[in-house]
Amino acid sequence: MTLLNMDRLHLNELLVLLTVAEERSFTRAAARLGSSQSTVSHTVRRLEERLGVRLLTRTTRSVSPTEVGARLLDSLAPRIDAIEGELEQLMAQRDRPSGTVRLTVSDHAYQSVVWPKLPTLLDAYPDITVEISLDNGLRNIVEDRFDAGIRLGESLDKDMVAVRVGPDWRLVVVAAPRYFATRSMPAHPEDLVEHNCMNHRQARSGGLYAWEFARGGRELRVRVAGQLTFSSSLAMVDAALAGYGIAYVPESLVAEHLAAGRLVRVLDEWSPFFSGYHLYYPSRRQLSPALRVLVDVLRSAAR
Numbered sequence: 001m002t003l004l005n006m007d008r009l010h011l012n013e014l015l016v017l018l019t020v021a022e023e024r025s026f027t028r029a030a031a032r033l034g035s036s037q038s039t040v041s042h043t044v045r046r047l048e049e050r051l052g053v054r055l056l057t058r059t060t061r062s063v064s065p066t067e068v069g070a071r072l073l074d075s076l077a078p079r080i081d082a083i084e085g086e087l088e089q090l091m092a093q094r095d096r097p098s099g100t101v102r103l104t105v106s107d108h109a110y111q112s113v114v115w116p117k118l119p120t121l122l123d124a125y126p127d128i129t130v131e132i133s134l135d136n137g138l139r140n141i142v143e144d145r146f147d148a149g150i151r152l153g154e155s156l157d158k159d160m161v162a163v164r165v166g167p168d169w170r171l172v173v174v175a176a177p178r179y180f181a182t183r184s185m186p187a188h189p190e191d192l193v194e195h196n197c198m199n200h201r202q203a204r205s206g207g208l209y210a211w212e213f214a215r216g217g218r219e220l221r222v223r224v225a226g227q228l229t230f231s232s233s234l235a236m237v238d239a240a241l242a243g244y245g246i247a248y249v250p251e252s253l254v255a256e257h258l259a260a261g262r263l264v265r266v267l268d269e270w271s272p273f274f275s276g277y278h279l280y281y282p283s284r285r286q287l288s289p290a291l292r293v294l295v296d297v298l299r300s301a302a303r
Helices: 002-008 012-024 026-033 037-051 067-095 105-123 189-194 233-241 253-258 289-302
Strands: 056-058 061-064 098-105 128-134 148-152 158-165 169-175 210-213 217-224 247-250 265-266 278-283
Touching: 012 037, 012 056, 012 061, 012 067, 026 037, 026 265, 037 169, 056 210, 061 067, 098 105, 098 289, 105 128, 105 233, 105 253, 105 278, 105 289, 128 289, 148 289, 158 289, 169 210, 169 217, 189 210, 233 247, 233 253, 247 253, 278 289
Parallel strands: 098 128, 098 148
Antiparallel strands: 056 061, 148 278, 158 278, 169 247, 169 265, 210 217
């Protein structure tokens, strides 16, 4: 048989032949295939004409393979079984999310939202891999080839789909007790200009973050100064614990240190709440099964 003739054979015809041989009847084969007896008979006859050999012996009571047909069926059956097995595995993969999800996440979002829930996903879906880029700037996830990002909801572009994945939170002003041993505690945000405060360099604008405060409907921003400037809240906590100044950091990062007395809080009544973290991705992008699972897992953190 030439390659051209082989290319013209349809898998459907071979499946029909195999079914007729297994059932030993055109009638039963047609019922199993959900087709008519005439269609099944015509399909087998067309296959025989193409191959130029008789594959089945037909009698009024039964159908049986010829010697040539038996050889073909002996070769065909295990191959069909293998194909069906591969298809079943593909269907299983479709139902079991897999693949890599690339995320850009700020350090605080990672610690407060992502990491507490990530083990749940990793344990339940071993075929999913997660790549996380810790970056406090607002990344262009399309240009940088991320699947999604996690940032504050108020900072996201309107063409993004945003899914809330974390509760509201606030920044708090903290320092080590040893820092205040020789200094008075600030009673008003404007008193911070007299203190050694840690600045936060904003990745997106490159400027220094002006500390935001609010009380009784009044909003206030204070430009602070000090010996240290960071781009990470985690580093600011370490420096504050060492007594090198006042830090303005997410409350969850210092809750244990405050409870243990390693840090003290000031200006608490001036610390406002910020909108919680949102996972975002382009509105035109269809969610992969792996990313959809991650969204569902992280969304439970917001609840």
